[in-house]
Amino acid sequence: xxxxxxxxxxxxxxxxxxxxxxxxxxxxxxxxxxxxxxxxxxxxxxxxxxxxxxxxxxxxxxxxxxxxxxxxxxxxxxxxxxxxxxxxxxxxxxxxxxxxxxxxxxxxxxxxxxxxxxxxxxxxxxxxxxxxxxxxxxxxxxxxxxxxxxxxxxxxxxxxxxxxxxxxxxxxxxxxxxxxxxxxxxxxxxxxxxxxxxxxxxxxxx
Amino acid sequence: xxxxxxxxxxxxxxxxxxxxxxxxxxxxxxxxxxxxxxxxxxxxxxxxxxxxxxxxxxxxxxxxxxxxxxxxxxxxxxxxxxxxxxxxxxxxxxxxxxxxxxxxxxxxxxxxxxxxxxxxxxxxxxxxxxxxxxxxxxxxxxxxxxxxxxxxxxxxxxxxxxxxxxxxxxxxxxxxxxxxxxxxxxxxxxxxxxxxxxxxxxxxxx
Numbered sequence: 001x002x003x004x005x006x007x008x009x010x011x012x013x014x015x016x017x018x019x020x021x022x023x024x025x026x027x028x029x030x031x032x033x034x035x036x037x038x039x040x041x042x043x044x045x046x047x048x049x050x051x052x053x054x055x056x057x058x059x060x061x062x063x064x065x066x067x068x069x070x071x072x073x074x075x076x077x078x079x080x081x082x083x084x085x086x087x088x089x090x091x092x093x094x095x096x097x098x099x100x101x102x103x104x105x106x107x108x109x110x111x112x113x114x115x116x117x118x119x120x121x122x123x124x125x126x127x128x129x130x131x132x133x134x135x136x137x138x139x140x141x142x143x144x145x146x147x148x149x150x151x152x153x154x155x156x157x158x159x160x161x162x163x164x165x166x167x168x169x170x171x172x173x174x175x176x177x178x179x180x181x182x183x184x185x186x187x188x189x190x191x192x193x194x195x196x197x198x199x200x201x202x203x204x205x206x
Numbered sequence: 207x208x209x210x211x212x213x214x215x216x217x218x219x220x221x222x223x224x225x226x227x228x229x230x231x232x233x234x235x236x237x238x239x240x241x242x243x244x245x246x247x248x249x250x251x252x253x254x255x256x257x258x259x260x261x262x263x264x265x266x267x268x269x270x271x272x273x274x275x276x277x278x279x280x281x282x283x284x285x286x287x288x289x290x291x292x293x294x295x296x297x298x299x300x301x302x303x304x305x306x307x308x309x310x311x312x313x314x315x316x317x318x319x320x321x322x323x324x325x326x327x328x329x330x331x332x333x334x335x336x337x338x339x340x341x342x343x344x345x346x347x348x349x350x351x352x353x354x355x356x357x358x359x360x361x362x363x364x365x366x367x368x369x370x371x372x373x374x375x376x377x378x379x380x381x382x383x384x385x386x387x388x389x390x391x392x393x394x395x396x397x398x399x400x401x402x403x404x405x406x407x408x409x410x411x412x
Binding site for chain 1: 380
């Protein structure tokens with residue numbers, strides 16, 4: 001949907017405040033060039049201090065953006081657009097981050113098996129002296145997995161760096177019977193809403 | 207979910223009865239090696255002769271599989287597994303195939319704008335003297351698109367070889383506010399159900 005403003009966006013220095021190759025691929029896949037600048041923000045916010053998951057992921061995304069934006073400005077290389085995101089898998093009121101061991105990955109996947117969970121991605125976009133924040137959530141239903149399937153999946157190494165212990169855009173996609181919401185929220189960057197915000201921001205300047 | 211039977215599947219000659227690089231990529235992405243053999247079946251079935259969209263896409267997928275299976279057998283190179291699929295976009299009881307002109311692509315996208323449509327993918331799998339058929343359907347909701355956005359998208363060239371005039375895994379993904387069902391049904395191959403069938407077929411032979 002960005003084609004009418006693409007010639008403007010192509011002249012901008014767009015930075016993704018993330019080290020995620022998946023997010024970079026998503027953005028590049030829709031024709032935008034971005035630089036990756038992983039945030040040094042420690043991601044140590046206390047979830048208990050937030051009213052809900054949406055506020056938590058949004059605040060984490062905001063802190064990533066602010067840290068990267070400030071650092072690049074101090075380095076004399078101010079970006080035009082900074083995009084940050086934070087993704088969280090939740091089930092029964094519990095947040096699942098990245099598993100820290102294979103045992104924890106097994107436990108997560110075993111709990112996700114045969115039922116639905118909710119993925120939140122908070123996004124912050126800083127550009128043109130404006131900061132826009134939003135969160136998208138998508139429900140994901142896993143088919144029933146047997147022990148061998150979970151162990152076999154862990155052996156691929158895919159679960160270890162992913163929230164909830166699975167990657168929907170990889171082998172983990174075969175577990176997913178159904179999604180309800182923006183699929184790309186689960187990959188880590190809700191494309192529709194991100195592009196809507198970018199389009200609204202830049203359509204007057206084209 | 208195929209890891210427990212992967213060592214069996216890796217020894218099989220698996221043929222995708224399709225010329226679609228998207229379908230090949232999806233299958234390879236989950237660790238399976240497949241050969242592409244586009245079917246010579248003319249895809250000329252009369253939709254009016256079918257009770258519903260599911261039966262139509264399933265029969266088209268079946269004819270693709272039978273043609274490829276027979277041809278490879280006659281060539282003395284019988285495949286172990288043949289997978290065929292057919293994808294159809296439908297709105298208000300009308301089927302949208304691949305647009306034949308930019309005007310038709312505009313008309314399709316304009317009709318899809320701001321509302322939900324349904325994508326059907328019929329799949330046929332022939333292996334171990336068995337033929338399994340199924341159809342998955344997924345609802346897709348487009349955001350509201352303006353004329354400039356549709357024209358800009360058509361100018362990318364992406365719509366022309368795709369059912370319904372869009373590719374959800376490309377720039378077209380930015381139009382999609384929401385999906386309900388298997389996302390990969392919209393890409394052209396419902397991964398969850400395909401892998402479930404493969405797993406059930408091969409788990410006894412491992």
